[in-house]
Amino acid sequence: MRVGVDATSWLNRRGFGRFARNAVGRLVESDGETDWVFYIDGQSAEGAALPAGVDERRVTLSAAPSEAAAAGSSRPLRDLLRLTRAVRSDRLDAFLFPSVYTYFPVVGTPTVVGLHDAIVEQLPELTVPSRRERVAATLKHRVAVRRASRLFTVSEASRRSIASHFRIAPERLRIVPEAPDPVFSPREGERLTAGLAEIGLAPGDPFFLFAGGISPHKNVETLIEAYALLRSRLGEAAPLLVLAGDLEGEAYLSSAASVRERVERHGLGAAVRLPGFVSDEALACLYSGARAVVIPSLAEGFGLPAVEAAACGAPVALSDLPPHRETLGEAALFFPPTDVSALAVILERLSGDEELRREVGSRGRRAVSGLTWDAAAAELGMLLREAARLA
Template sequence: MSRPPVVAIEATNLTDDRSTGIGRYTRQLIEALSALDLPPQDDFELLQLCKRSRWQRRDRLAQGQRLSSRMWWGPVWPLPRPSCAVLHVPDERQPPWRVPTVATVHDLYAALNINHADETKRRRKLRHYEHLRDTCTRLVCVSENTRQDFLRLVGGDPARLKVVHLGVSPEFRPQTPDEIQAVRARHGLDGPYLLFIGSTPNKNLVRTLEAFAAGGFGRDFTLLVCGERSQAQGDELAMRLARLGLTSRVRFAGFVSNADLPVLYAGAAAYLFPSLYEGYGLPILEAMACGTPVLTSDRGSCPEAAAGHAVIADPEDISALASGIASAVGMPQDRRAAALAYARTRTWEATARGTLAVWREALAEG
């Protein structure tokens, strides 16, 4: 029997123990691919490429299954052209090799320049996407909204842009009271709380704070804000909280571990995600999978991710956000159950199978 095709995955982001976003995507995709039980004619071997001083054999992630039976870690820059049929780049970085390539496009945030901060960066990012368009065999877009953004801003052959939605990891589930209480104690939470996660401007923290104050939610809830911030950002937020009278009602948790994250979701009265732009909005699904009602926005891919199971509000309207928070906190039990059931349908297995289909297209064309 001939050896199955080799697909190399550029996985330098897995070397960071605090990786978020792209790193989580890469790890979950590889683990889901390794768990697939494929017939021999559909099998692939995976070659992981990352920054290490030497090549190292890695044990298969799922014993007894063919896919990923040869997993390797190795240095990426510089490397000779890898011996592979297809290269998958999970974060839009263009490799230096001429090989059939699939790249994942997570969002066009910088190209859209949502905050009108850096026109030079926006132009540079557009040129980068144009290069991806011209050199990649296929592009995986994590949402239809991102695909449409790419076609509108960058152009290209629509048939080469494939939508493969992200999945929700099994650890995002309703938690036991004991699990919730342990994490609440670790974060100094002794009463009901609302949860906000994020530190980039598009996450819309300032308006969230203003809506929290306008709705008087500080009387009944603490707002737990997670995400790393600079000292200057922290000082600015402290002054804003003082002006809003929220100093004692908002708690900053900094970076939250992967172990604590599902429990914080599950223990929250609502998850607040009024983003100005998302390429997909996976936290919406993660919170719903934990049984927690979600407030999100009508921008970017947020409505696509929510699929009718979250409260939607204009993220620039403080009054609408305050009303949305109240609606999320008071979401009826049947709607919460429907959101939980929907989130459980969004699996990484489906993401892996969708990605395999794109690889097959690239392999056939390459």
């Protein structure tokens, strides 16, 4: 079998980039009988460590799709045509899009397309900058869904949401589960000290952590408001707050200005750290050293940061969303996404109760211990074989 893969999102820092690197990487590693052809733009190819043994096709584009597609699908038509022609020139049995975000038309080959969530459809104003770009994103998604031979998503909650928004039978969407990247495991000793030092922290410094995209639908402002309320109660005894995520040059709709404004409005400059994007090693150390990891998102497809944090043994406090309930169950503390007072109460509990932190952290680590990228790779392989039989 000869399979093409859209690798233009390989370097993406968001969850679907991590999905591509882990799920597709593991699939290639485990399936030595398939011939793999990876299609990637020249800009991304320079920094992408693609799996060994794949046939790399570099396509010259005017902009890296991982950036152009993220901002609202405003990619030049000539770039889409170049990708389409590059694929058409090869004789493939199936073609895989790990994510719909970098989708382009494929002619004459069955496609397997991943839809990780329906957040653009649920919260368009919070995810895509303009009406024109929202229309383009919606059109791209609908074309991809209509033309795909097989579709998949990453959670049961996403399957329900996507099926509802696109008016398709839930059975059309197979679940390819995500998992923590292998880099995420508890850190301690000198390794922990070195990782925290990158952020200007010492192992004994108490802090709460948010990690993820600094985007409107991530709802970081609610966390800042809750933290300000906690500081009004505890004063200097309150842990610090670390907000780890891209603040500059973000290809997605950003809430960095709003976040900074909230911090300044509440006079929290000395208590809130904004390190920007951090390496995976530094992030694992932050997860390992945090009093708790707080994810206040308004919507998620799977919720990888929560799972990664739990894999490092961190207690997690999560917005009460179906995907968060699905992955962590009773192994986390939950709050209504926009309820500042409820979140402040949870922060206060976690700040002062070491036994609670230990218990929640232990439950979370057990809850995610069975999640593996091997399972994702196996399901993707099955979908590709089914699609190839339709050729």
